[in-house]
Structure formats: C-alpha cells, structure tokens
Amino acid sequence: MILAHLRMRRRVALRAAGLLDDAEERAIAAHVESCARCRREDAELRAVVEALEADPRREAEPDLPLDVLVRRVELEVGEALVPHGRPRWWLVALPAAAAALAAVVLVPLVLEKLAPTDPAVVALPVPSLPVEETEGALDRLEHNLAREHAARYLSEARDVLVTVAASGVDCDREEGRLDVGEAPDRSRALLARRALLVEEEAVASARAVLDDVELALREVAELPACVRRRDVERLRDEVVRRHLLMRIRLTTRELEG
Amino acid sequence: MEPARVDSVSDRDLMARLAAGDRDALAPLMERHYRRLFRLCLGYLRNPEDALDVVQEAFVKAFLNAGRWDGSIEAGPWLSRVAVNLSIDRWRRNRRRQITFAPLVEDDHASTLATHGPGPDQGVVRRERRDRLDRALARLPARQRAVVVLRHYQDMSLEEIAQTLGMRLGTVKSSLHRALGRMRDTLRDARES
Numbered sequence: 001m002i003l004a005h006l007r008m009r010r011r012v013a014l015r016a017a018g019l020l021d022d023a024e025e026r027a028i029a030a031h032v033e034s035c036a037r038c039r040r041e042d043a044e045l046r047a048v049v050e051a052l053e054a055d056p057r058r059e060a061e062p063d064l065p066l067d068v069l070v071r072r073v074e075l076e077v078g079e080a081l082v083p084h085g086r087p088r089w090w091l092v093a094l095p096a097a098a099a100a101l102a103a104v105v106l107v108p109l110v111l112e113k114l115a116p117t118d119p120a121v122v123a124l125p126v127p128s129l130p131v132e133e134t135e136g137a138l139d140r141l142e143h144n145l146a147r148e149h150a151a152r153y154l155s156e157a158r159d160v161l162v163t164v165a166a167s168g169v170d171c172d173r174e175e176g177r178l179d180v181g182e183a184p185d186r187s188r189a190l191l192a193r194r195a196l197l198v199e200e201e202a203v204a205s206a207r208a209v210l211d212d213v214e215l216a217l218r219e220v221a222e223l224p225a226c227v228r229r230r231d232v233e234r235l236r237d238e239v240v241r242r243h244l245l246m247r248i249r250l251t252t253r254e255l256e257g
Numbered sequence: 258m259e260p261a262r263v264d265s266v267s268d269r270d271l272m273a274r275l276a277a278g279d280r281d282a283l284a285p286l287m288e289r290h291y292r293r294l295f296r297l298c299l300g301y302l303r304n305p306e307d308a309l310d311v312v313q314e315a316f317v318k319a320f321l322n323a324g325r326w327d328g329s330i331e332a333g334p335w336l337s338r339v340a341v342n343l344s345i346d347r348w349r350r351n352r353r354r355q356i357t358f359a360p361l362v363e364d365d366h367a368s369t370l371a372t373h374g375p376g377p378d379q380g381v382v383r384r385e386r387r388d389r390l391d392r393a394l395a396r397l398p399a400r401q402r403a404v405v406v407l408r409h410y411q412d413m414s415l416e417e418i419a420q421t422l423g424m425r426l427g428t429v430k431s432s433l434h435r436a437l438g439r440m441r442d443t444l445r446d447a448r449e450s
Contacts, residue, residue, distance in 0.1 A: 045441055047441075051393075074280060080321055
C-alpha cells in the first residue's frame with residue numbers, strides 16, 4: 001500500500017513535468033482526486049514547473065553574433081591543431097603531479113612522525129593550538145585567494161585575446177582595418193591588475209603562462225581601436241603558435257582546483 | 258564567403274566531415290545548434306558569459322573529438338552531452354570560487370529600475386522570482402540539475418534525456434521526481450523566510 005503510494009507520488013511529479021501519456025494521466029488524475037496529500041503535492045510541483053517555464057532564460061538569445069562565435073571556435077581549433085613546439089603543458093602538469101606525489105608520499109610519513117608512540121601520551125587530551133591553527137587557516141586563505149585572483153585575471157585576459165584575434169568586423173573609418181573595440185583599454189586595465197598579482201609559490205605553476213599573457217596584452221594595449229588587418233593577423237598567429245588560449249584554459253582550471 | 262546551405266546537409270554528414278578534419282563543417286553545425294546549446298548552458302549556469310564560453314568550448318571539443326563520435330546517438334544529443342558535461346565542470350569550479358570569495362551580488366538595480374517594459378515594482382518582483390529559482394536550482398546535485406534543465410529548458414522527453422546523459426530511464430524519472438521535490442522545498446522555505 002505504502003509502496004504503491006510512493007510510486008504514485010513519483011508519477012505525480014512526472015505529471016507535473018508534463019511527461020505522462022493519456023492513459024497514465026487519467027489514472028493519476030483519479031488517484032489525485034482521492035488523495036489529499038497527493039493533491040497538495042501535485043499543486044506544489046506544478047507551481048515549481050510553472051516557475052521554470054516562466055523563466056525568460058528559456059528563450060534567451062546569445063549576446064554574440066554567430067559569425068563571431070564561429071571565428072572564435074576556429075581560432076581555438078586552429079591553435080589545437082598546430083604542433084606543439086615546446087611541451088609547455090608540462091609547466092602546468094609537472095608541479096601539480098609533484099604536489100600530488102608529495103602528498104601521497106610525505107603525508108603518511110609526517111603523520112607517522114607526529115603520531116604519539118607513548119601510550120601515556122595517547123591518553124592525554126591533545127592541547128589545542130589556536131594561534132597556529134588560525135595562522136594556518138589564514139595562510140591557506142591567502143594561498144587560495146592568490147590562485148583565484150590569477151585564475152580570474154587569466155580568464156579575462158583570454159577573453160580580450162580572443163576578441164582581438166577573432167576580430168573580423170571592418171572598421172568604419174578606414175578600409176583594410178579591423179575594429180577591436182575596447183580590447184586595448186581592457187588590456188591596460190588587466191596589465192595594471194597583473195602588477196598586483198602575488199608572486200609566490202601559490203601561482204608558481206602559472207608563471208610561464210602569466211608571462212606569455214602579459215607580453216600578448218602589452219601588444220594589445222598598444223593597438224588603436226581601429227587596427228590594420230595584418231597586425232591582427234600577426235597577433236592571431238602568435239597566439240596560435242604559442243597555444244596561448246589552450247594553455248590559459250588548462251592553467252585556469254589548475255588554479256581553480 | 259558564400260553562406261552555408263545548412264538544410265541540405267545532415268548532422269551526420271557534418272560530423273563525418275568534422276571527423277575528417279574539415280573545418281568548413283563547423284559553421285553549419287554551429288548554425289544549427291548554437292542557440293539551443295546556449296539556452297541549455299544558460300539554464301544550467303545562469304550566467305550568459307559563462308554559457309557562451311561553454312558553448313564555444315563545446316564546439317571546440319566537438320571538432321577535436323568528432324573522430325570518437327560513433328554515430329550510436331545523433332549529433333544533437335551528443336553535442337548536448339558535451340555541453341552538459343562542460344557546464345557541470347564549470348559550475349563546480351564556480352562553486353569552489355564562491356566558497357573562497359564572498360558571493361558576488363549582481364548589481365542590476367539599474368535594469369530593474371529602467372523605465373522600459375515593466376515598472377519598478379514588477380522589475381523587483383521578477384528579480385526576486387529569478388533569484389529564488391536560481392537558488393532552488395543551485396541546491397540540486399549536478400545530475401539532477403541537468404535533468405531539470407534538459408526537461409524544462411530544452412523540452413526533451415525522458416528518453417531523450419536518458420540518451421543525452423547516458424542514464425537509465427528509471428534513473429531519469431527518479432532524478433526528476435527528487436529534483437522537483439527539492440526545488441519545491443527550497444522555494445517554499447524562501448517564501449516562508
């Protein structure tokens with residue numbers, strides 16, 4: 001009886017989601033009529049579905065023309081297909097692998113050292129060290145913040161570089177020139193933030209990418225809003241040759257854990 | 258460049274061309290699917306910039322992994338699966354970031370108070386409703402959230418959801434049931450608080 005009722009409740013949810021065929025719909029409607037609890041459940045779940053179906057995001061349009069998106073995808077695909085000159089991904093993967101190995105090998109050793117061997121000591125309560133603990137927590141927070149800041153910076157830098165490298169909108173002012181919009185201004189703002197990024201071991205694995213991104217942003221920062229097509233192409237070739245977009249994605253993921 | 262004649266070529270043909278390394282097949286495939294995938298990712302991630310970035314990444318992955326597509330599911334659901342997996346990955350990273358940083362409050366008072374369309378009161382109500390829905394979806398586990406989004410933002414049937422997510426039909430049904438129940442509880446709590 002209870003199991004049958006539970007099965008009915010699942011069907012009540014599927015009914016609210018509009019997923020029952022006519023026969024099931026009739027069967028469940030009859031049950032709902034006779035069961036006050038299911039009736040209430042039915043009304044509440046329908047309200048949830050109504051809220052979902054009234055969400056304007058269901059009909060939202062992307063804020064980027066298709067041709068721009070296609071150019072961006074082609075840029076990344078092109079980059080991925082260029083053979084790697086130097087296996088720079090090691091710069092990201094190696095420190096991460098080393099840290100994982102160290103955790104596996106060293107943590108048990110350290111714990112073993114720290115573990116009390118004298119049974120008399122075991123019986124005593126472990127003294128709490130609030131100051132060290134607080135400092136440790138603050139260190140971890142700073143570490144995480146440094147990595148998060150670097151990840152955000154790289155993510156925004158990536159967007160600027162893609163905007164310029166995939167730019168295909170002709171400038172109104174002059175033929176043979178492309179409009180890169182606010183990319184130079186954004187690059188300058190990002191470079192100002194780059195100076196504030198903490199240079200420490202928290203972001204050590206990202207240093208090579210951070211340096212390459214900085215160079216690329218410096219080039220973009222020097223550009224006028226209306227750029228010669230060949231300058232955009234040169235920058236695009238450089239981004240592709242260095243696999244910069246893919247490296248930024250990998251590094252950002254690594255920083256974000 | 259001549260516009261691509263999208264309707265005359267099937268998704269399967271385009272995927273076969275992608276698998277053979279033909280970059281010209283990207284544009285017509287994107288033209289067919291990018292709007293749908295954007296709405297899927299937006300339903301999941303709730304942020305248009307993230308959604309667009311994930312759609313971009315999904316097509317890059319589609320090109321690079323087209324050789325692995327064996328045709329056992331259609332290209333549309335396959336692309337949806339790629340987009341859902343990337344959305345789940347992005348969502349988890351965003352969550353970790355929010356744990357470190359204080360939650361970012363989107364300051365859209367200006368748009369709320371704008372005189373176009375509904376008045377300020379209606380704008381506030383709409384915004385509250387949207388925030389409540391965001392919170393209710395945010396509390397769902399990753400897969401349940403995906404099931405809800407595929408059903409209510411993509412109008413997929415249970416079978417299509419199962420195929421897209423590689424889940425059993427029964428699991429999809431129970432996931433949807435649990436997800437709607439959880440959302441009901443969260444929305445109720447929000448109203449009562």
